[in-house]
Amino acid sequence: MSISRRAFLLAVPAVAAAGCAGQPPLRVAVVWSGEELQRFLRVVDAYVAHSRRPVSVYSAGDNISALLRGPAENVIPDVAVIPRLGLLFDPVVRKRIQPRESGHVQPEFWRRLVTPEEGGPELGAWFKLAYKSLVWHRKGERHAPASLTAWQPRPGSVAIGAADGWVLSDWFENVLLSMAPEAYDGLFASATRGDPEWWARGEVSEALERLASLWRDAFTPEQGRRALTLQFHDSILDVFRYRTADVVAAPDFALPVIQRYAGADVAGHFRFPGDAGGPPPLVVGGDVAVAMKRGGSDALDFVEWLTRPRGNTNDALTEWVDEGGFLTPYRDPTQPLLREPALALRRSEGLRYDLSDRLIGRLEGGDGRGLWRVLTELFSDVAASTVTPRSAALAAREKIVTSLAKGAAR
């Protein structure tokens, strides 16, 4: 049954006008679509049954920032589940958020990410976490390089869904974190804004160049042009269905996609390689549930309900965790492939939060803009064209620095 939700909300205008609307639904904006959205709706159904408050879920996709920043107060949702941490600190959005004053205690690493001032209230609660430093391959085949420096993929062996900007930014983050963790930290030292000066440092340029060389090795220009048209799911099909590539770097939520198109028990993975002698990188991301001011106390209740530790009880969310594609610090997945990543998240050792998801302003991602666009052009230069990795990396750095300067001038 999915009668609640949007249907309710959208049928309401007429009813409301007639003055006989019941309790208005709680409006929840998310970014998922397809299978993930269906999963989320199942989780929410339990809330509707439990609280008798109708809930309408709207998938805003990548337009969620426009939705939350928009001038029309009356379409601001009551609750938003946001994958871009930076958005919480956007001056316009932050004013519209109801901070969490009570509720369950979140793990320290995650709590700090959503706390603007030390000791102050948290802006939201983490719902879904993602482990972004995995490289997936077909079961039984070994491709793991000894280190990042030793990784010289032969053309065509790596699948990259370069049509999705976040795939490229995940690559960049993993390489940067492997090579220069201090620069990674410098860019985002505190929970709020990092120090943009770090973008101009040599470490960042070196990481960009290393990344560019990797991409250059992994593709012929023809294959590179092809990769520019492939999305995340397509790159998984390339490895597990068409078998045209050997490995694909993808987060934990690749597993349900692999199972859907290639069947169970066909995949293996290894950690994204670290720099020679250094530890492997561990980039994490996540979706944070936020109560907006206009949602009142019900919104806070919903956020609390949604993100609470489930203990030993089972519901649609624990089912999601068990089947894969959803990590939380409070429960271990039953999928053997995901146990190790889940454990690493729980141990909270050496985690770094996704850099591009924290950027706001001119570098903020999105198709055709910000860091996504810079990295897409870098990919295009070296993988689909014949620009040398060095000059492509310098050009990318230049674009980043110019963007920042323009943003600062405003």
Next chain:
Amino acid sequence: MSGSDRGNYGPNTFLFEVAPHPDAGVPVKPQGISRWRAAFYLLLAVLLSAGVTLVPLLATVIISFSEPGAWQEVLTDAGAWQAIGNMLIWWLLVVVVCAVGLGLAWLVRNAGPALGLVMRIILVLPAVVSPLTTGAVFRLLFDTSQERGMASALLGRDTPFLGPGWIWLVLGSAFVWQYAGIAFLVFHEALARLPADLLRTTRAFGVDRRGRLWSVILPALARPAALAYLFALVFAARVFDLVLMGVPGSMQALVEGGGLYWWRHNDDLGYAGAAALAVLMSLLVAALAAPALLGLHGRVTWAGSAPSTRPRTDRARWLWPLGGAVSVLWLLPFAALLITSLRDPVAAAQTGWWNGEPWTFGSYTEALTDSAFISALATTFLRAVTVVAVVLLAAVPAAYVLAHEHLLPRRTWQMVLLVAVALAALPPQAFAVPLQQVLSPIGTAPALIIVHAALVLPLAVLVLHNAFVRVSAPMLVRGRRELFHYVREARPAVVLAGAVVFVLVWNDAVVGLLLNWPSGDHLPLILLEQARHFMSAASPLAAQAVLAMVVPVLVVALTARLLYQGLTGGVRR
């Protein structure tokens, strides 16, 4: 307008002539309507146009100068220039659309009524489809993988059609597929009524083929060419959802026009900078529209001659295979969409539609049991119907007054109409910023209705105006009743205006996204959500697109006869 005479309008005279007609036939100098009443009739249309387009447009111009350096920043922004450059490529596609329309119309000009009818229906059908759906279909057809993309499969190897360079071929095909039908319709009508007498006379006087082309045919085609150009230009200037759906994220920056660029970057450009970019885009569109406005303003007409029917059977015979080939090409995208929607979602994500099995109604069941989709269907329908009502309420009295020049001299009205045409071509970004601020307090639903109504109003006024000038003045009724008489007589044009408004609002994805009211209850926005993982959503997306397409196709099919009358004269026959 020399030679145009009310009495001489044949049954198929094409509707769109922007300049008013002189009332040479029946004297209809009306006496019954006062200046006050005429002003009252114009009130709603003026309020909508001024309130939603003109005043915000002026405000945008003022805002763009409100911060020093805003213009300089936009003019030195490489991204903005790339977007402007892309607009010029889209403009080239406008020319291609007109050329294809003209070429097809020229080829089948002597084909006889049956083939003409078939071609008209098949070629115009895509114009009813949302650009989002068009984007989805062409992305399916041109997928890189030879397992899934038909074009790659025909070549026998993976070909990055959606990648650098090739992408313009895909977008060009999609744009031509969608809009060449309108150009075809305009040219087909015009060619059917080339001044045959004049052609015969010039031939008799020994003017050669080339001379006849320059002296008779081209002048006669100037006005329809201007019209077809203007239509395609409006769609190109507002191109938005076609790119969002049809182009992979990595490629969008390379092909996006000003509208999409503005949408992505208006925050970065700042308040005044975003306004400056909007003004720049408006100027560009106005400059590109100018030649068409001159063409419409010209003195050329084909109205004097009856449609020439010279069916030459020897030519008609080889025209059928040609017509068949064009029809297959034009119907192919529909077939691909329909078949994809009926395939198992997992199979549709991995193999192309021609692989067929396994069949299932699963994607339809999913869409029809998805309360969000169904409620968006209902809300969008309600919204579109409401906008039709508002637009007709505003446009009918306005067009009536405009058609009869009660208030101002004729020349002034010509100017008003030309401005209306220019407004119809402006991208909504041009006035979005001030509009957001003014309209956000009144709530999403009314705001969307008002903006939609204002955007399509000029088109509706044009359609109605052209029909009203052909209605013979009633002998007995005067005053208020006269308006009803006009509506009754010009019923086909009223239906046409209503249908055009309905289809445009139903298919819109721009206004909702652009004006930052992504309330998620508009059908195309629900479709757009699926584009996040395009290929793995192919089957559900296709099913939703088919369901979304059914409504406007039904609207057009049910009113087809009236629509055709509306297009070719606007007056009841």
